[in-house]
Amino acid sequence: MAFKRLKKFFAGPTPHLSREDAMKIFKRDHFKCHYCGLDGLHRFENWLILTIDHIHPHAKGGARTLDNLVTACQPCNVIKGKRIFKSAQEAKAYVLAKREEWRQAFQEQVKAA
């Protein structure tokens, strides 16, 4: 049981997505985050945090098909989480609103520091 969990952990969030398919999605999306537009080819640090996101979460039955998968930076992928949205655009609006909320909290912390 523990081994199974460990195996899943090391396989990452999309264990059955091949590198080839992930690369197809990155190329289709021009290595840019669907949500915030972060350009994965602009800097190595950006490229390092690119992930593949299931628009309709895999954990909630979302298909592992190219039309349900988008390039997402890790922060956006985490913010979106396993929430279900009616469309990719609705998911994007949620993520961007949340990022803005967190940006304001960040700015307040910088001011207070």
Ligand SMILES: [Zn+2]
């Ligand atoms: Zn992003």
